[in-house]
Amino acid sequence: MNLVVDIGNTRIKLAIFDKGHMIFVEYFSALSEEFLDKLIREYSSLCCSIVSATGEFPKQVERWLEDNLEQVLLLSSQLKFPFEILYRTPHTLGNDRIAAVAAAQEMFPEQNCLIIDAGTAITFDFIDDKANYWGGNISPGLAMRFNALHTFTQKLPLIHQMGEIPPIGHSTETAIRSGVVWGIVYEIERYINEMAQKYGTLQVLLSGGDAVFLADKINYPIFVDEFLVLKGLNRILEYNVHK
Numbered sequence: 001m002n003l004v005v006d007i008g009n010t011r012i013k014l015a016i017f018d019k020g021h022m023i024f025v026e027y028f029s030a031l032s033e034e035f036l037d038k039l040i041r042e043y044s045s046l047c048c049s050i051v052s053a054t055g056e057f058p059k060q061v062e063r064w065l066e067d068n069l070e071q072v073l074l075l076s077s078q079l080k081f082p083f084e085i086l087y088r089t090p091h092t093l094g095n096d097r098i099a100a101v102a103a104a105q106e107m108f109p110e111q112n113c114l115i116i117d118a119g120t121a122i123t124f125d126f127i128d129d130k131a132n133y134w135g136g137n138i139s140p141g142l143a144m145r146f147n148a149l150h151t152f153t154q155k156l157p158l159i160h161q162m163g164e165i166p167p168i169g170h171s172t173e174t175a176i177r178s179g180v181v182w183g184i185v186y187e188i189e190r191y192i193n194e195m196a197q198k199y200g201t202l203q204v205l206l207s208g209g210d211a212v213f214l215a216d217k218i219n220y221p222i223f224v225d226e227f228l229v230l231k232g233l234n235r236i237l238e239y240n241v242h243k
Contacts, residue, residue, distance in 0.1 A: 050237035103232030119208035
């Protein structure tokens with residue numbers, strides 16, 4: 001069994017995989033040794049772990065993992081991957097981007113994949129059917145766009161994404177919400193269409209906190225998986241342990 005830990009800026013995601021299947025997942029604001037002790041008692045076959053740390057990696061958690069598991073990997077561009085990274089500055093790649101690409105490549109091998117992660121930022125990453133990861137683009141996410149309009153203007157209010165989203169806004173509230181939401185949808189659709197025209201058959205995967213909110217607004221077949229990063233981390237762990 002594998003323990004996968006994804007430490008973000010605001011929360012920690014923890015999952016357990018058994019033979020490639022996720023059998024446990026939970027989110028935390030902080031991770032305690034007491035919980036980890038309880039976890040290893042319940043899942044005594046845990047042997048390996050991978051940690052993706054965007055936020056702070058608590059030293060006590062690192063020590064616990066090293067003391068209780070056979071092998072602990074910290075995700076970086078220096079690990080081995082089942083694809084070739086062609087990004088010119090691989091050391092600057094976000095761990096979530098690398099992991100999401102790993103998951104896509106395992107789910108849809110030998111296919112062109114566009115991976116979209118709609119979270120704090122929206123990332124677009126492309127891996128081709130020959131397992132070449134070319135990189136992608138980064139754009140502001142939903143909440144960031146709403147906050148920017150409010151912060152950098154004097155009169156525009158802070159609007160929440162939930163509510164009426166008409167094609168053309170008929171009030172300041174709907175104008176902001178429609179501008180942000182449909183702007184992102186049109187942006188995503190243009191990326192998809194451009195890539196599909198260039199590469200032909202294209203598998204599009206959508207993940208991240210806003211994936212479900214956006215998915216039914218996008219006019220293209222999309223595979224939605226909120227656990228894409230966790231699955232990719234497990235894939236990378238398995239690839240390195242068995243290599």
